[in-house]
Amino acid sequence: MTLTDIQQRDAQDPLRPLRDLFDLPPGMIYLDGNSLGALPRAVPARMAEVLAREWGRDLIQSWNSAGWFDLPARVGDKIAPLIGARAGEVVATDTTSINLYKALSAALNLAAQDAPSRRTIVSERSNFPTDLYIAEALCRERGGTLKLVESHQIAASLGDDVAVLMLTHVNYRTGAMHDMAAVTRAAHAAGARVVWDLAHSAGAVPVDLHGADADFAVGCGYKYLNGGPGAPAFVWVHPRHVDRCWQPLAGWWGHAAPFAFTPDYQPAAGITRYQCGTQPIVSLSALDCALDVFAEAEKLGGMTALRAKSLALTDLFIESVEQLCPGAFTLVTPLEHAQRGSQVCLTPTEQLPAGSAYAIVQALIARGVVGDFRAGDAEQPDILRFGFTPLYLSYENVRLSAQTLREVLLNKEYELPEFNRKRAVT
Amino acid sequence: MTLTDIQQRDAQDPLRPLRDLFDLPPGMIYLDGNSLGALPRAVPARMAEVLAREWGRDLIQSWNSAGWFDLPARVGDKIAPLIGARAGEVVATDTTSINLYKALSAALNLAAQDAPSRRTIVSERSNFPTDLYIAEALCRERGGTLKLVESHQIAASLGDDVAVLMLTHVNYRTGAMHDMAAVTRAAHAAGARVVWDLAHSAGAVPVDLHGADADFAVGCGYKYLNGGPGAPAFVWVHPRHVDRCWQPLAGWWGHAAPFAFTPDYQPAAGITRYQCGTQPIVSLSALDCALDVFAEAEKLGGMTALRAKSLALTDLFIESVEQLCPGAFTLVTPLEHAQRGSQVCLTPTEQLPAGSAYAIVQALIARGVVGDFRAGDAEQPDILRFGFTPLYLSYENVRLSAQTLREVLLNKEYELPEFNRKRAVT
Structure with a gap:
């Protein structure tokens, strides 16, 4: 898909009006709504x-x-x-x-x-x-x-x-x-x-x-x-x-x-x-x-429409990462729709230094793409986690996130000391 | 004590500046801070x-x-x-x-x-x-x-x-x-x-x-x-x-x-x-x-000063009710300071109709004096409860509350149907 294709998908997205119900920081692509949902615009007045x-x-x-x-x-x-x-x-x-x-x-x-x-x-x-x-x-x-x-x-x-x-x-x-x-x-x-x-x-x-x-x-x-x-x-x-x-x-x-x-x-x-x-x-x-x-959301198709968009967003992210960062990550989240929630998790392959997921996430955050890091299990200890909230994310957001991930890898930003300082709480 | 005496006590109250830290409805004397404390003025901006x-x-x-x-x-x-x-x-x-x-x-x-x-x-x-x-x-x-x-x-x-x-x-x-x-x-x-x-x-x-x-x-x-x-x-x-x-x-x-x-x-x-x-x-x-x-409050004497004022407020309320509503109520709260919290509870005597506490409380609320009613036990089933928060109450508030109680009794407002309709929750 070209950028034009993607922008056309956004233009045709029946759920697009929902984005205006949220107050998101300008310039941020927020892929952590599975940890803390964004601020609905109506909340402060209420x-x-x-x-x-x-x-x-x-x-x-x-x-x-x-x-x-x-x-x-x-x-x-x-x-x-x-x-x-x-x-x-x-x-x-x-x-x-x-x-x-x-x-x-x-x-x-x-x-x-x-x-x-x-x-x-x-x-x-x-x-x-x-x-x-x-x-x-x-x-x-x-x-x-x-x-x-x-x-x-x-x-x-x-x-x-x-x-x-x-x-x-x-x-x-x-x-x-x-x-x-x-x-x-x-x-x-x-x-x-x-x-x-x-x-x-x-x-x-x-x-x-x-x-x-x-x-x-x-x-x-x-x-x-x-x-x-x-x-x-x-x-x-x-x-x-x-x-x-x-x-x-x-x-x-x-x-x-x-x-x-x-x-x-x-x-x-x-x-x-x-x-x-x-x-x-x-x-x-x-x-x-x-x-x-x-x-x-119910007026625009409700959970059925939200689910369809969620799967389309996560499909697009998976495809984009495969295309833009070939061989860099193994997909942790199931590819089958029936087995997939609304998030995509990746673990770095041997192409990347061991334990680099945390620093990659920090580098993405510094570029305005907010996902999070989770320590995994013995088999997959190092996980980048991206939540896709169909209420406020666009297809262009998703494509840009994968492109940003590519840039982080190309620049080897995960090697920078400032992205390797662990904080007490993520 | 005359009104002048009482106003002088307020003028000399070292805790008086604390009142300005709260946003209380104009015209209300709020004697229910033991149920829900009033809104501190700094909270909405925070x-x-x-x-x-x-x-x-x-x-x-x-x-x-x-x-x-x-x-x-x-x-x-x-x-x-x-x-x-x-x-x-x-x-x-x-x-x-x-x-x-x-x-x-x-x-x-x-x-x-x-x-x-x-x-x-x-x-x-x-x-x-x-x-x-x-x-x-x-x-x-x-x-x-x-x-x-x-x-x-x-x-x-x-x-x-x-x-x-x-x-x-x-x-x-x-x-x-x-x-x-x-x-x-x-x-x-x-x-x-x-x-x-x-x-x-x-x-x-x-x-x-x-x-x-x-x-x-x-x-x-x-x-x-x-x-x-x-x-x-x-x-x-x-x-x-x-x-x-x-x-x-x-x-x-x-x-x-x-x-x-x-x-x-x-x-x-x-x-x-x-x-x-x-x-x-x-x-x-x-x-x-x-x-x-x-x-x-700590700068003005802290809990010691708050306790002294709380006892002075509850003393004044007890004295004022005895003086202004003689024989109408039995004091439920202990008179001894060491056994008294920061509230005063009254139960009507035979001077008043049985079960009139609820309606008296409603009549007081209608006049801007907010206390609450509590069903008591078999011995004292009918309780008017007044909480005295020394952070935001004045001696004049207390005197005025007792005077309002006197007016409610003199006018027999507890007989009015609108004060006898019980709500689900008090």
């Missing part, structure tokens, strides 16, 4: 209103008048259609780690009721570490076992000791995507329940929790949902499970009558019982406002 | 900067450049001097309910190590319900017992089955304050550890956790600390305990090396291990900014 009117002027009245108390449910209702859940089934609250603790704990409690000999949680060794830490801590508390396996071993690992299969739908490091329906079917056939982490899926790829007959799901508000740094996360539980047990973080926001101030806990019906304490309304309001972008 | 520069322009770089990752510790260091903790001992994170779960769980784990037969948690029946719910849920998970007693039964309840005494320092409903040092001493003598909830203490009354030799403490960011609706809470653990066990919400922000992305959890040293997932940075930044008010 935040100013939350501060001046809701907090400053109306004060405690805003629990009613501004609907603060119901905000987790209202935000959940905006997330629900993006993940194949129904209205009233999702709450936006707390963090992904904490929601995972609630969901895993409930899944273990269900197993204790139905099949007490099942006390193992299976997950992938390459899952996002906080998910594994939470599972490890729960097993430590309850006396269960966390079994970590490779991706291809999942089906074989589902023995009659397994209570829960806990997976992240799209892997944070490789961008590989599980077939949610098939994996869930296999787990159910083996007598296990599945907890899905949608951190790298919600808002990026179509998810159909009911269609896949999933059991539990959690996800993140600040990646593809663009809710701002550390925005509250979300949790969903299938209606067949939701009223069957308590989750242990049984705070007053999950009580059937929180303002009756009774000393005994009575869980609310439905997903409300997955709430715990008072939520950070300012951050939650930013997420609420950010999700309106998806209402606009 | 928030605009967080949104435009930190999130919008610098994006993921802000984890380093804006210090987002360390924000829980930095905010914790601002809270520490208000509660008698040392730098590095407090993190601002999650919610009070969730931090209580962490602290209680750790306290039970310590007991399991030291004295496995101690599996009871003792608390007050009149404690804030979410604290009781969290304890109840933990007991359900672990097989322990939650024993609820009246305030005067606490000492007698500390048998050799008791692992943890969990108390709120200042009662949310009555404003009664425990003697933290004496209660802690009694609990230790009985072989139990104490978890203190400082929701109605931090920023309102002097707290000395080290002086009292306390074990664990949690508290709220959005009441007297003025961090905004649902601002993150905080947690403190005595250094003698902090490295002795895990808390179960073992997410990546509590890991010794969160960016090493190792599959096994290794808790960080110190209070950092009480962190779990990514924090709501926008809400946490509001709390960070709000706490600068206490740096200004």
Whole structure:
């Protein structure tokens, strides 16, 4: 494809108007929306209103008048259609780690009721570490076992000791995507329940929790949902499970009558019982406002159109890197569309010095192309990660990113000392 | 005291300049800072900067450049001097309910190590319900017992089955304050550890956790600390305990090396291990900014001066109500200074119709005096609650509030239908 072809694709892109809903730094190509989504243009004015009117002027009245108390449910209702859940089934609250603790704990409690000999949680060794830490801590508390396996071993690992299969739908490091329906079917056939982490899926790829007959799901508000740094996360539980047990973080926001101030806990019906304490309304309001972008996207084809563009963007990036940087990288992300999330990960070949991914990423950032570095596993220890958010990226952005990568390699910028100084946090 | 006397007291109030650090609605006397603190004037500009520069322009770089990752510790260091903790001992994170779960769980784990037969948690029946719910849920998970007693039964309840005494320092409903040092001493003598909830203490009354030799403490960011609706809470653990066990919400922000992305959890040293997932940075930044008010207060005498003014304000309110509304109310809050927090609670006598507290509060709000109603217990079911924040209230505000209460009673405004329509949430 020539530059003219690419510009024509942008001109014909039905999702192009969505770009104007974001405030991106001029000159930057932002390929890290899978880590922190960009700032939706409407958020600052909404935040100013939350501060001046809701907090400053109306004060405690805003629990009613501004609907603060119901905000987790209202935000959940905006997330629900993006993940194949129904209205009233999702709450936006707390963090992904904490929601995972609630969901895993409930899944273990269900197993204790139905099949007490099942006390193992299976997950992938390459899952996002906080998910594994939470599972490890729960097993430590309850006396269960966390079994970590490779991706291809999942089906074989589902023995009659397994209570829960806990997976992240799209892997944070490789961008590989599980077939949610098939994996869930296999787990159910083996007598296990599945907890899905949608951190790298919600808002990026179509998810159909009911269609896949999933059991539990959690996800993140600040990646593809663009809710701002550390925005509250979300949790969903299938209606067949939701009223069957308590989750242990049984705070007053999950009580059937929180303002009756009774000393005994009575869980609310439905997903409300997955709430715990008072939520950070300012951050939650930013997420609420950010999700309106998806209402606009819905008018232009919704998640189906976003998915088509996401695949076209990642296809174009893969082709462009192959063409412009031949032999320099091995593709870590699956080439098959059905197995690919909305990111592309590369690892340097022997053409490049060992361990150069970090410096290449820094050199790209210095040129305005923002991706990130992730330490991989023993097999692929050195990963360049690029997230492609179809809401605000153009085909020209993608082509220019690959061209910039070529320039970084041609100039051997990864050898420069300033790009090799590691920071504490990436 | 005449109005002139009162105005003179305001003129001589050394803390008076602090009032200008808040943006309060004109004409309102806000006596609900114990529920939601007022908006500090500096917050909106700081928030605009967080949104435009930190999130919008610098994006993921802000984890380093804006210090987002360390924000829980930095905010914790601002809270520490208000509660008698040392730098590095407090993190601002999650919610009070969730931090209580962490602290209680750790306290039970310590007991399991030291004295496995101690599996009871003792608390007050009149404690804030979410604290009781969290304890109840933990007991359900672990097989322990939650024993609820009246305030005067606490000492007698500390048998050799008791692992943890969990108390709120200042009662949310009555404003009664425990003697933290004496209660802690009694609990230790009985072989139990104490978890203190400082929701109605931090920023309102002097707290000395080290002086009292306390074990664990949690508290709220959005009441007297003025961090905004649902601002993150905080947690403190005595250094003698902090490295002795895990808390179960073992997410990546509590890991010794969160960016090493190792599959096994290794808790960080110190209070950092009480962190779990990514924090709501926008809400946490509001709390960070709000706490600068206490740096200004420190220059004018700090918590000692704030406490002196708080007692003077609540004394004046109690005297004024007795003088202006003779015989109409019984004081629920202790008259003794050492037993009083920073709020005054009243319950109507037989002079007024039964159950009139709610309508009186509504009538006061309609006249610009904002307190709140709380359903009490069987003995005192009907409570008017007034919080006195010495940071932004004047003596004249207090006098005027009592005068307004007198007018509401003289006009029998509590009989008006519009003040008797209960809302879902107060």
